[in-house]
Amino acid sequence: MIAFEDVSHDYGGGRLFGxxxxxxxxxxxxxxxxxxxxxxxxxxxxxxxxxxxSAGKVLVMNKDLQGLSRNDLAGMxxxxxxxxxxxxxxxxxxxxxxxxxxxxxxxxxxxxxxVADLLSWVGLASHAEALPPTLSGGERQRAALARAVISAPNxxxxxxxxxxxxxxxxxxxxxxxxxxxxxxTAILIATHDLQLIRFAKSQINARVLRIARRKLQVAGAxx
Amino acid sequence: MSAGASISRLVVPRRGQSVWLIVLSAGAMAFLAVxxxxxxxxxxxxxxxxxxxxxxxxxxxxxxxxxxIDEQTAIVLEVLRTTPGIASAEQIxxxxxxxxxEAWLGPDLPLDALPLPxxxxxxxxxxGPDRQGLRLRLSAEAPGAVFDDHxxxxxxxxxxxxxxxAVALVSLVLIGGVTSAIIALAASxxxxxxxxxxxxxxxxxxxxRFIARAFVRQISLRAGLGAxxxxxxxxxxxxxxxxxxxxxxxxxxxxxxxxxxxxxxxxPPLAMILAWLASMTTAFQVLRxxx
Numbered sequence: 001m002i003a004f005e006d007v008s009h010d011y012g013g014g015r016l017f018g019x020x021x022x023x024x025x026x027x028x029x030x031x032x033x034x035x036x037x038x039x040x041x042x043x044x045x046x047x048x049x050x051x052x053x054s055a056g057k058v059l060v061m062n063k064d065l066q067g068l069s070r071n072d073l074a075g076m077x078x079x080x081x082x083x084x085x086x087x088x089x090x091x092x093x094x095x096x097x098x099x100x101x102x103x104x105x106x107x108x109x110x111x112x113x114x115v116a117d118l119l120s121w122v123g124l125a126s127h128a129e130a131l132p133p134t135l136s137g138g139e140r141q142r143a144a145l146a147r148a149v150i151s152a153p154n155x156x157x158x159x160x161x162x163x164x165x166x167x168x169x170x171x172x173x174x175x176x177x178x179x180x181x182x183x184x185t186a187i188l189i190a191t192h193d194l195q196l197i198r199f200a201k202s203q204i205n206a207r208v209l210r211i212a213r214r215k216l217q218v219a220g221a222x223x
Numbered sequence: 224m225s226a227g228a229s230i231s232r233l234v235v236p237r238r239g240q241s242v243w244l245i246v247l248s249a250g251a252m253a254f255l256a257v258x259x260x261x262x263x264x265x266x267x268x269x270x271x272x273x274x275x276x277x278x279x280x281x282x283x284x285x286x287x288x289x290x291x292i293d294e295q296t297a298i299v300l301e302v303l304r305t306t307p308g309i310a311s312a313e314q315i316x317x318x319x320x321x322x323x324x325e326a327w328l329g330p331d332l333p334l335d336a337l338p339l340p341x342x343x344x345x346x347x348x349x350x351g352p353d354r355q356g357l358r359l360r361l362s363a364e365a366p367g368a369v370f371d372d373h374x375x376x377x378x379x380x381x382x383x384x385x386x387x388x389a390v391a392l393v394s395l396v397l398i399g400g401v402t403s404a405i406i407a408l409a410a411s412x413x414x415x416x417x418x419x420x421x422x423x424x425x426x427x428x429x430x431x432r433f434i435a436r437a438f439v440r441q442i443s444l445r446a447g448l449g450a451x452x453x454x455x456x457x458x459x460x461x462x463x464x465x466x467x468x469x470x471x472x473x474x475x476x477x478x479x480x481x482x483x484x485x486x487x488x489x490x491p492p493l494a495m496i497l498a499w500l501a502s503m504t505t506a507f508q509v510l511r512x513x514x
Binding site for chain 2: 071
């Protein structure tokens with residue numbers, strides 16, 4: 001699904017990941033942990049081509065992201081759902097229009113019932129007509145998750161998707177992601193929330209990646 | 224509203240200074256374009272009118288000693304009557320000739336005392352006479368007769384009208400160029416001020432073509448709207464220009480007539496096409512620079 005081959009990423013403070021190679025297979029479930037500023041968001045951005053690595057290659061669905069045209073990159077992003085930490089929306093459109101955007105902006109049909117079902121699942125049915133600036137932080141995260149999964153992506157990348165949610169809602173959203181994973185979607189979630197990781201691991205075979213000392217580790221060992 | 228209904232019409236917010244810049248500039252340029260078009264049409268009509276008024280007419284000017292003038296006039300009229308291509312020839316009466324000169328010399332001058340030439344007004348058939356041959360016959364039979372077919376008047380008038388028309392057409396091209404430049408700048412500003420829209424659309428996998436179209440559609444419609452208002456105002460202003468009569472000839476005939484009034488209707492759709500081309504080119508250029 002996603003393969004890093006000898007990837008490093010330079011930034012103002014130095015070099016991240018130190019030539020890491022890793023594969024995230026179709027249907028896999030990974031958590032990405034590490035202290036704030038460790039590079040979790042950078043890793044996610046490398047996965048969907050918002051950043052390009054300073055060294056090495058990132059392959060998504062066997063295609064080198066650096067070799068893709070902008071149109072091909074857009075086509076690839078149609079198959080990857082992304083939940084950003086800052087949850088950007090088109091603020092002048094309603095929540096339901098924003099949630100439907102991955103379908104409507106790519107020429108695919110938008111079944112109204114799907115949008116309504118998804119909004120109900122994330123607890124935003126009553127906010128369907130609301131504008132994003134009127135939502136709380138937690139509501140924005142839920143709307144962003146709904147937008148990320150509406151197109152049934154092959155992969156879901158989520159950056160702290162439950163950061164502003166209470167435990168009940170966090171469990172509910174995690175259950176949605178587990179369900180998606182059971183249907184074959186690869187999931188990669190960047191989070192600090194160990195309770196959430198434990199909840200997921202109790203239901204599904206999830207691996208934990210950790211960024212420590214600028215290196216990506218799995219099960220405590222550098223990759 | 225359905226969540227997916229015509230989303231390309233909605234993804235770009237309908238606000239911002241660039242919106243008004245596009246409407247106002249398109250309106251102003253359409254206003255100017257109507258006047259430039261009116262000038263081009265009027266100049267063409269003027270050239271045609273002047274040419275038509277002076278073509279197929281000529282004048283024979285006859286100077287001769289008083290004792291020979293009547294005889295030579297008769298000879299000239301006979302020559303003209305028998306020349307193919309001449310429809311009619313008629314001597315201008317002395318009273319009429321005096322009236323024509325009165326405007327230049329005043330009413331008090333004793334014209335009878337002046338050695339005025341005889342004037343014969345000639346009307347040609349559409350084919351016209353062999354002018355060179357006619358001149359030779361006249362010089363042989365009436366040496367004091369000069370055939371004037373108005374060429375020396377007609378040519379500079381036609382040239383002046385032609386240049387006026389060229390100036391008007393160049394103005395139209397300049398107006399189109401300036402409009403394109405303004406729309407391109409406005410499109411660039413609109414894209415720059417909607418960075419979040421572009422980022423979100425990129426995130427959900429929208430292609431450049433979709434993003435560009437969303438902006439271009441809005442810009443083109445606004446340019447069309449501005450041009451429509453500008454054209455309507457210009458037509459109103461043109462209709463309000465008094466069509467001078469009597470001795471004032473400068474503005475008479477400026478504007479459109481008959482089916483010519485339909486020509487300005489082309490300006491709003493042309494403005495939309497121009498805006499579409501300018502904004503589409505700009506949008507793709509800007510999007511190429513945004514990751």
